[in-house]
Amino acid sequence: MGTDLLPELDLQVQTAFRAAMGHVAGPVSVVTTLAAGTPAGTTVSAFVSLSMEPPMLLVSLMRGSHLLSLLSVGTAFGVNVLGAHQADLATQFTGRHDQRFAGVEWHLCDGAPRLSGSHAWVGLRVARLVPAGDHVLVLGDVVSADADGEAPLTYHRRSFGTHLDAGPEH
Template identity: 35%
Template structure:
């Protein structure tokens, strides 16, 4: 018996990634080619804040597990509202419809009370569920992971809903907002 043939592409050492061969602008452009849904994530504000709630626009939402029901999302470590999400016990993930672009922009840019004049109801834990969202997930703040310049939140879904008659989702792709339409039958 002879010696086994070496594998043509041996795996890299698993201990450390190679340095990137691209700059941040190129990386952002490549990431923008992946279409994502858009959410607004809400929770309770710190006591003494002008409004009882905080909310942020996020497109980093994803499912993790069916059993137990887990979802994830991430937030920049520099975000002003990070302590409320990191330290709170619950949050709501509201999946936006294409008709909610104004809310998306409001919760991404407005300073002050982002909830002023916004239609919502309170969940069982007393957090805002936005009216006309395509779906919502009420999550226990199960775990958090510091990774790079973001914190990854894993939420255990305690309740969820699909309140309306559907509609098209708000989608972010290529640096612009759009929506989806079915491809054939």
């Protein structure tokens, strides 16, 4: 295969990969930090538990994102896992970064903004920033965690929803 076909093949793979990933249901969270007394945050669906010993979490942020520009090793940040009733909040945190906290109730927890009514909370400190394609992986050391037991907000096939239990027979 000639190298002149690679850009076309790459585009085909990217399109197919995007479509395939749209079929994967993911949790929705708002990642937050506080910089110079001002809260900042963004909606993400790319985060995962990384380690239990020691407790660590991984968040993937787009290169060039405002939130990423505020993070460095040692920075406090939080992962606010949204509940099924918080789709509007997920959408708000994808808009202009200077308007994301408008009308949002929050308080400082573990050095980062914790959104009121979130389904779960994980307070962290940045352990490492790892470049990965068009994103940067933020590896965080967990300093606290809390959950309320309510239904989570999920994202699947370009829409918000929630998880339904398959029942005891499964």
